[in-house]
Amino acid sequence: MKEALRKIGHWLRWLRWLKVLNPFGYLSRLDRYIIAKFIGTYIFSIILIISISIVFDVNENLDKFFTNNAPFKAIVFDYYANFVPYFANLFSPLFVFIAVIFFTSKLAGNSEIIAMLAAGVSFKRLMRPYMISAALIAAVSFYLGGYIIPKGNQVKMEFETKYKNKKKNLSANNVQLMVAPGVIAYIQTYDDVTKTGYGFSLDKFENKKLVSHMTASVIRYDSISDSRYHWKAQSYKIRKLKGLREEIESGAVIDTLIQMEPMDLVFSKGQQETLTSSELRDYISKQLERGSGNVVQYEVEYHKRIATSFASFILTIIGVSLSSRKRKGGMGLYLGIGLALSFGYILLQTISATFAINADTPAMLAAWIPNILYVFIAYFCYRQAPN
Numbered sequence: 001m002k003e004a005l006r007k008i009g010h011w012l013r014w015l016r017w018l019k020v021l022n023p024f025g026y027l028s029r030l031d032r033y034i035i036a037k038f039i040g041t042y043i044f045s046i047i048l049i050i051s052i053s054i055v056f057d058v059n060e061n062l063d064k065f066f067t068n069n070a071p072f073k074a075i076v077f078d079y080y081a082n083f084v085p086y087f088a089n090l091f092s093p094l095f096v097f098i099a100v101i102f103f104t105s106k107l108a109g110n111s112e113i114i115a116m117l118a119a120g121v122s123f124k125r126l127m128r129p130y131m132i133s134a135a136l137i138a139a140v141s142f143y144l145g146g147y148i149i150p151k152g153n154q155v156k157m158e159f160e161t162k163y164k165n166k167k168k169n170l171s172a173n174n175v176q177l178m179v180a181p182g183v184i185a186y187i188q189t190y191d192d193v194t195k196t197g198y199g200f201s202l203d204k205f206e207n208k209k210l211v212s213h214m215t216a217s218v219i220r221y222d223s224i225s226d227s228r229y230h231w232k233a234q235s236y237k238i239r240k241l242k243g244l245r246e247e248i249e250s251g252a253v254i255d256t257l258i259q260m261e262p263m264d265l266v267f268s269k270g271q272q273e274t275l276t277s278s279e280l281r282d283y284i285s286k287q288l289e290r291g292s293g294n295v296v297q298y299e300v301e302y303h304k305r306i307a308t309s310f311a312s313f314i315l316t317i318i319g320v321s322l323s324s325r326k327r328k329g330g331m332g333l334y335l336g337i338g339l340a341l342s343f344g345y346i347l348l349q350t351i352s353a354t355f356a357i358n359a360d361t362p363a364m365l366a367a368w369i370p371n372i373l374y375v376f377i378a379y380f381c382y383r384q385a386p387n
Contacts, residue, residue, distance in 0.1 A: 027132075044099075068163040078156065086152065089144050093311045097316075097338050099319075100130070101322065138310065146305050147276045170192045170266065172190045173188070186201045186202075198218055210241060218234040219234070238250070272298045283298060284298050300353045311370070314371060314375055315341075317382055320385070321382050341377070348373065353367070
C-alpha cells in the first residue's frame with residue numbers, strides 16, 4: 001500500500017511539472033478567446049480569397065491546359081496543390097490584416113472591447129493574445145516560405161514549362177566563372193536539358209601563374225552520382241606546367257570533380273523561389289566568393305522571407321489600433337483603410353525589390369524598407385488607440 005502511494009505521489013509531482021511547462025496554462029480565457037477568433041478568421045479569409053483566385057486562374061488557363069493535353073492529376077496535384085500555399089504565403093500580410101480588422105471591428109461593434117477595458121484590462125494587455133497569434137502565423141509563414149513552398153515551386157514551374165507554354169531558359173553561351181580560388185572554368189555552349197557543355201576549358205593559377213590547363217570537347221554533369229560536382233569530360237587533354245617542363249595527359253573519358261552545378265550555368269526567371277533558405281544562403285555565399293554579381297535577386301528573396309514574417313506583428317498592431325473603437329457606420333471605413341495599407345505594403349515590397357535589382361540598393365535594406373516605414377505607422381496608430 002505504501003509503495004502504491006509513493007508511486008502515485010511520484011506521478012503527481014510529474015503532472016505538476018507538466019502543468020508548469022504547459023504554455024496554455026499561462027493563457028487566460030480572454031487570451032484563448034481572441035487567439036481562436038484571430039486564427040479562425042485568418043484561415044477563413046485565406047480559404048475565401050484563394051478560392052476566388054483559383055476560379056479566376058482556372059478560367060484564364062483552361063484553354064492552355066486543354067491545348068497542351070495537361071492530365072487532370074497533374075493540374076490538381078502538381079499545379080494547384082502548389083499554387084494555393086504559394087499565394088497564401090505570399091499574401092499572408094494581407095490575410096493577417098483582413099482577419100484582425102474583421103473580427104476586432106465585430107468585437108468593438110458588440111461592445112466587447114469596451115467591456116474588456118471597463119473590466120480593468122489595459123489596451124497593452126489586450127494586445128498580448130494578438131501578438132501570440134501573430135507569432136504563430138509568423139513562425140508558420142517563415143517555415144513554409146523557407147523550406148516547404150520552394151520544393152513545391154519546383155514542381156509548379158516544371159508544370160508551367162510543360163503545359164502553360166511558359167518559356168524557360170535552357171541554354172547558355174560563353175559561360176565563365178571561378179569555381180575555386182585561382183581556378184577558372186569556361187564553357188562555350190551549355191544545354192540544360194541534357195546537362196551537357198561543349199568547348200570546355202579549366203585553368204588553374206598559382207601566384208598568378210598558369211600551372212594547369214584542361215580542355216574537353218564535351219563535359220556532362222552526372223546527375224545520378226552520390227556526390228555533388230561530379231562531371232564526365234570527353235576527349236580531354238590536361239597540360240601541367242612545371243617551370244619550363246610540360247606534362248600532357250589525354251584520353252577519351254575522365255571523371256572529375258569541379259565545384260560547379262547546372263544551376264550555376266543557367267539562370268531562369270524565378271529560380272530563387274525554388275531554393276530553400278539554407279540553399280539560398282549557401283548559393284549566395286558561393287557566388288560572392290566567385291565574384292559573381294548576379295546574386296541580388298537571391299539576396300532580396302532571402303531577406304524578404306524574414307521581413308515578411310515580421311510584418312505579421314506590425315500589421316496586427318495597426319489593425320487592432322484602427323478597429324478597436326466602436327464607431328458609427330460599422331467596419332466599412334476601417335476595412336477599406338486596412339486593405340489600402342495591406343496592398344500598399346505589398347506594392348512597396350515589389351518596388352523596393354525592383355530598386356535593389358536595378359538601382360544597386362543593398363538587398364537587405366530593400367527587403368526591410370516596407371517594415372521600417374510601417375513601424376512608424378504602427379507606432380502612430382498604437383498611440384491613437386483607446387486606453
